[in-house]
Amino acid sequence: MDLHLDRITLVYPDGTSTLTAVDDVSLTVPAGTTTALLGPSGSGKSSLLAVAAGLTPPTSGRVRLGDEVALTPTTSVAEATRWRRDHLGVVFQAPRLLDSLTALEQLELHAHLRGRRPATVRRRALELLDAVGVADRAHHRPAQLSGGQRQRVAIARALVGDPAVLLVDEPTSALDHDRGVRVVELITSLARETGAATLLVSHDASTLDPVDATARLADGLLESPARPQRTEAPGGRCVSAPAG
Amino acid sequence: MFVALRDLRHARGRFALMTAVIVLVTFLVTFLASLTAGLARESTSAVTDLPADHLAFAMPGPDDAPAFTASQVTADQWRRWRGVPGVDAAEPLGVATTRAGSAAGTASVTAFGVPAGSRLLPAGSPDLTTGGVLLSPAAATELDAAPGDTVTVGGTALEVVGTTDVEASFAHTPVVWTTVADWQAVGARGTGSDDDPVATVVALTTSDDGAARGDAAVGTTTVTTAQARSAVASYAGENTSLTTMQGFLVAISALVVGAFFSVWTISRSADVAVLKALGATTRYLLRDALGQAAVVLTVGVGFGTLLTAVGGRLLPATVPVLVDTTTTVLPAAGLVLLGLAGAAVSVARITRIDPHAALAAH
Ligand SMILES: Nc1ncnc2c1ncn2[C@@H]1O[C@H](COP(=O)(O)OP(=O)(O)O)[C@@H](O)[C@H]1O
Numbered sequence A: 001m002d003l004h005l006d007r008i009t010l011v012y013p014d015g016t017s018t019l020t021a022v023d024d025v026s027l028t029v030p031a032g033t034t035t036a037l038l039g040p041s042g043s044g045k046s047s048l049l050a051v052a053a054g055l056t057p058p059t060s061g062r063v064r065l066g067d068e069v070a071l072t073p074t075t076s077v078a079e080a081t082r083w084r085r086d087h088l089g090v091v092f093q094a095p096r097l098l099d100s101l102t103a104l105e106q107l108e109l110h111a112h113l114r115g116r117r118p119a120t121v122r123r124r125a126l127e128l129l130d131a132v133g134v135a136d137r138a139h140h141r142p143a144q145l146s147g148g149q150r151q152r153v154a155i156a157r158a159l160v161g162d163p164a165v166l167l168v169d170e171p172t173s174a175l176d177h178d179r180g181v182r183v184v185e186l187i188t189s190l191a192r193e194t195g196a197a198t199l200l201v202s203h204d205a206s207t208l209d210p211v212d213a214t215a216r217l218a219d220g221l222l223e224s225p226a227r228p229q230r231t232e233a234p235g236g237r238c239v240s241a242p243a244g
Numbered sequence B: 001m002f003v004a005l006r007d008l009r010h011a012r013g014r015f016a017l018m019t020a021v022i023v024l025v026t027f028l029v030t031f032l033a034s035l036t037a038g039l040a041r042e043s044t045s046a047v048t049d050l051p052a053d054h055l056a057f058a059m060p061g062p063d064d065a066p067a068f069t070a071s072q073v074t075a076d077q078w079r080r081w082r083g084v085p086g087v088d089a090a091e092p093l094g095v096a097t098t099r100a101g102s103a104a105g106t107a108s109v110t111a112f113g114v115p116a117g118s119r120l121l122p123a124g125s126p127d128l129t130t131g132g133v134l135l136s137p138a139a140a141t142e143l144d145a146a147p148g149d150t151v152t153v154g155g156t157a158l159e160v161v162g163t164t165d166v167e168a169s170f171a172h173t174p175v176v177w178t179t180v181a182d183w184q185a186v187g188a189r190g191t192g193s194d195d196d197p198v199a200t201v202v203a204l205t206t207s208d209d210g211a212a213r214g215d216a217a218v219g220t221t222t223v224t225t226a227q228a229r230s231a232v233a234s235y236a237g238e239n240t241s242l243t244t245m246q247g248f249l250v251a252i253s254a255l256v257v258g259a260f261f262s263v264w265t266i267s268r269s270a271d272v273a274v275l276k277a278l279g280a281t282t283r284y285l286l287r288d289a290l291g292q293a294a295v296v297l298t299v300g301v302g303f304g305t306l307l308t309a310v311g312g313r314l315l316p317a318t319v320p321v322l323v324d325t326t327t328t329v330l331p332a333a334g335l336v337l338l339g340l341a342g343a344a345v346s347v348a349r350i351t352r353i354d355p356h357a358a359l360a361a362h
């Protein structure tokens, strides 16, 4: 299902005045594609991501999944938690793995959070760890993994529940250019395989070759509507004009 | 407890330290409880083990609390108690702590004066007649006296008629039994003529609420034998101070547990934010954290209690510890519950952790 951000505005209280971090942004991310959200630091990228993740309610606007309205300014904390639990995969700027869990357990935790036995996702978890290239580190804890390996475990963790929506915040900020490109490639191809509508935030355009479309934020405003990165998406599908 | 158990293993140094503290606090609390019970037993076992359910005190002032040292009942009073409906048996009981002597030496004892053939004597005791004295085992040991020997009790020479099977102790002294007639010389304190013997209390065996009915008519204050412990001076003082100490220790341990889980929860608040951002409900996280606290508490309190149970057996008999369910399991349960309450207050901050923080760069 496609992810729709409809006229999202987010205003933070800022001392006595307010700060408009996201200003009337509308964006559609088709299922199975990756849209990169570009913009300088402080332009509101993380804020928009936080709204899409239900981590903070929008001041106005709404988030839809297909025809289903998921988040509005009045969405409760419990509803937002349910949205994340049932539909979302999130990759944070830092890997944010739990120190006491092995790579495999980081993924199994996903099932436990949802009241299922961890073993029920073991096969899928191992598949994903294999897909991100850390299958041989499945039983190691974060302290025994390199920075890049941790980032890839975090990506696998976000995908273990086969989420409809994948939100990724600056996945390349801690990586060198080549590794950055490879991580973006990995996310893009996994999104395509799993059908997740993926919104990927970055301030580094040079690593974004593999994505399907880009959008650019400046001071909370969408500078240019999402436009295709390449004219042809893999498989010949044109992503700039979502097929009706 | 997917994360909680793995955290326990991962941060095992920190949790081992905390568990050790709980072990020691639990040991202190349960050992103190055992000591309190042991001391109470040394102060009052002769009273609480009496085969009677109530004791009637006659105090000098109308508002005086019952006290063995001040109470004095007349022959008339104990006879009147016998006639109260619902009272099956009423016997005079003299209680006086005094000096006893034998060829081997002297000892502090408490003389219990009872009528000849009284049911108040420990079960299986030999007959007690005028001029005879019955010794509890500790008294026999201290006086090195055997049946047939002569001992003096408060200056009166009496012949040892035997030794009881069970220990009986009053105000940390072993008990010896004499007839209430012989006891007059020890405990009558000079009032009343020889024809009008007195005792300290009337020991009552009642059915229905006979005990409540007699007081007004006879002019006495009646309490149960359990309540009568407070009338023993040594018990009243010790018990309050030792129980207060236990209360403080339990409160301190709740605070320590609370403080530990406070610091622990703060140190993992970034993880909690991530877990929330990944879709964990607050309930899930609270259950996880409280489960973890319960594991730490149960293990710590369990070992601490075990330490008391084992330690109590290894100690020499002169240390009056009494290890039983009320002095171990009961305070242990209190420690676990209060500790959990302390932990609950600390981990409650989980509800306030904002998952938005997970997005912040680190
Ligand atoms: N929780 C917050 N409270 C108040 N202001 C915030 C908060 N988070 C971000 N901001 C402000 O909103 C603006 C956009 O921030 P952010 O979305 O983090 O930008 P980006 O991710 O593009 O660097 C910045 O001016 C930032 O200072």
Ligand SMILES: [Mg+2]
Binding pocket: A045, A046, A047, A170
């Ligand atoms: Mg950001």
